[in-house]
Amino acid sequence: MSATASERTGVIVVRVWTEDEDLPRARITGSSSLSFEERTIAVAAGVEEIVAAVRNWLEEFLARSPN
Numbered sequence: 001m002s003a004t005a006s007e008r009t010g011v012i013v014v015r016v017w018t019e020d021e022d023l024p025r026a027r028i029t030g031s032s033s034l035s036f037e038e039r040t041i042a043v044a045a046g047v048e049e050i051v052a053a054v055r056n057w058l059e060e061f062l063a064r065s066p067n
Helices: 047-063
Strands: 011-017 025-031 039-045
Touching: 011 047, 025 047, 039 047
Parallel strands: none
Antiparallel strands: 011 025, 025 039
16 A cells, blocks of 8 residues: 555554543543654543543544645
């Protein structure tokens, strides 16, 4: 598979942990290009908040026009 001029690539990493039976917590980092200039996207607690942070990143990524 080869990249085209309009192809965009992004990556996120979701690191999840729990603390003493507490809500799951996550640190979400990512990049919206293959440069891998990683940045923290969100720090979240609880399943709904984690899912919302991932959804927000994806919606923002898809809303950007290709370079």
